Amino acid sequence: MVREPGSAGRPKASSRGTIEEAAAELFLEQSYSGTTIEEITQRAGVSRATFFNYFESKSDLLWIDADRAIERLSECLASGMRVGDAIARAASEVGAERVPLAVSQAEVMGTREELVASGFARVARVTALIRSALANEWVEERDSLAVNVRANALAGAVIAAWGAWIRGGVDRLTLLEYTHDALALVQLEQ
Amino acid sequence: MVREPGSAGRPKASSRGTIEEAAAELFLEQSYSGTTIEEITQRAGVSRATFFNYFESKSDLLWIDADRAIERLSECLASGMRVGDAIARAASEVGAERVPLAVSQAEVMGTREELVASGFARVARVTALIRSALANEWVEERDSLAVNVRANALAGAVIAAWGAWIRGGVDRLTLLEYTHDALALVQLEQ
DNA sequence: AAGATTATTGGACTGAGTACAAAAATAGAT
DNA sequence: ATCTATTTTTGTACTCAGTCCAATAATCTT
Structure with a gap:
């Protein structure tokens, strides 16, 4: 009856990576x-319907790296790490080997409303994670103005660091270094 | 030859207000x-094409009040006011007489994700305005990490105050009071 | 060979947003 | 009154993102 989950069924045609690569190429070209x-999907040799098996929306493609980092942040916070440590940990695990896709599209992102909106989904998620963790650290109601303001400031610092890293160009520092500087500016350690 | 701009042409059928009202009704109903x-547009007695003469997108309808406040902030900053004063001025001019449309939708809307997403364009605009003004006040490059972090923290405080005001319910304080408290939490006056 | 399971696909559909030219309504000039 | 310039409104056709669903294909277990 019950089988191990990954074993049965038609195997994946390794489509996800193929789609990511095709998208990266096309975004640079056009x-x-x-x-x-x-x-x-045509370039990836896959049907349009398959795209939505792997991604919820087109704009997800721009936030693959950010989403991975956010996922790490979520895990670290869930395991009970303090907010500052969790942020540093997640940032340290974003390697410099690969240029985030959002970088090359940075100029487009400024103008297009759709991209801006999709970016906010990430900002909102980071903020919500931090807010929740802060409300636990301090014993305070989650919706208090103080928790919200603090969470927004911290999230803002994280975002600013990410942005500085993105704009850094070839001689950029590591994301962790930008993050460290940004957190210092909002006096994370009280 | 040259005529005064507003005089000629077919007069507006007072559609904008009508559309806003129809939308408010329908959002509450459905x-x-x-x-x-x-x-x-059907309820407003107007064609679909006319909608886009007055609004850039459907989600604009949710942010009419916020957009007015942001416009005020922009004017105040352009006239040379200091950042903290401009924020306070803009906040003080948002009257309590009318419940923002986004408020009534916050609970009505099943998932708030859409609200959140369309809100980012506004957050981004507020942040950009503040960043620009900060870079002028301090004589610093606009893209420096310090300016960005500070701008994000201030914008975050403004947003948190707006959110607290929204959630305040019938016995809410004025937006200015929430804003004052939030700015204090990020130590606006250094 | 026969299910059970999972991935892929085609196709039809909804709805937002764009583009544009035609029509309608006005004011002023001839 | 007629013409002209100007502005708003409208119809229409279009593109594209995203949803839904049923059919098919590829694999594993029994």
């Missing part, structure tokens, strides 16, 4: 908004 | 995502 999902 | 632009 820009994000100039590329349709149809084009991406 | 929720934001359960209402199409077509339905809104």
Whole structure:
């Protein structure tokens, strides 16, 4: 009856990585908004429907690296790490070997409302994670103005560090270094 | 030859206000995502095309009040006011007489994700305004990490105050009071 | 060979947003 | 009154993201 989950069924055609690569190429060639999902899946040799098996939306493609870091942050916080440590840990695990896709599209992102909105989903998630953890650390209601303001400031610092790292160009520091500086500016350690 | 700008041409059918009212009604009846632009314009007695003469997107309807406040903030900053004063001024001019549309939708909307997402354009605009003004006040490059972190923290405080005001319910304080408390928490005056 | 399970696919659909040209309504000038 | 310039409104056709679903394909277990 009960089988081990991964064993049965048609195997994946390794589509996810293929789609990511095709998208990265096309975004560089034609820009994000100039590329349709149809084009991406055609180059990846996959049907349009398959795209939505792997991604919830087109804009997810721009936030793959950010989403991984956020996922790490969530895990660290869930395991009981203090907020500052969790942020540092998650930041330290974002390698410099790969240029985030959002970087190359940075100029497009400024203008396009859709991208800005999709970015906010990430900001909102980071903020919510931090807010929740802060409310635990201090014993305070989650919706108090103080917790919200503090969470927004911390999240803002994280975002600013991410942005500085993105804009840093080839001689950029590590994300951890930017993050450290940014947190110091909002006096994380009280 | 040259005429005064407002005089000639077909007069407006007072559509903007009508559309806003129709949308407010429908959002309360059926929720934001359960209402199409077509339905809104039908109730307003206007064509769908006309909608886009007045609004850039459907989600604009949720942020009418916020957009007015942001516009005020922009004017105050442009006239040379210091950042803290400009924020306070803009906040003080948001009257309590009218419940913002986004408020009534916060609980009505099944998932607030959409609200959150469309809100980012506003957060981004507030942040950009503050960043620009800060870079002028301090004589520093606009993209420095310090300016960005500070701008994000201030914008975060403004947003938190707006959120607290929204959630305040019938016995809420004024937006200015929430804003004052939030700014104190990020030590606006250094 | 026969299910059970999972991945892929095609196709039809909804709805937001864009583009644009035609029509309608006004004011002023001839 | 007629014409002209100007502005708003409208119809229409279009693109594309995202949803839904049923059919098919590829694999494993029995």
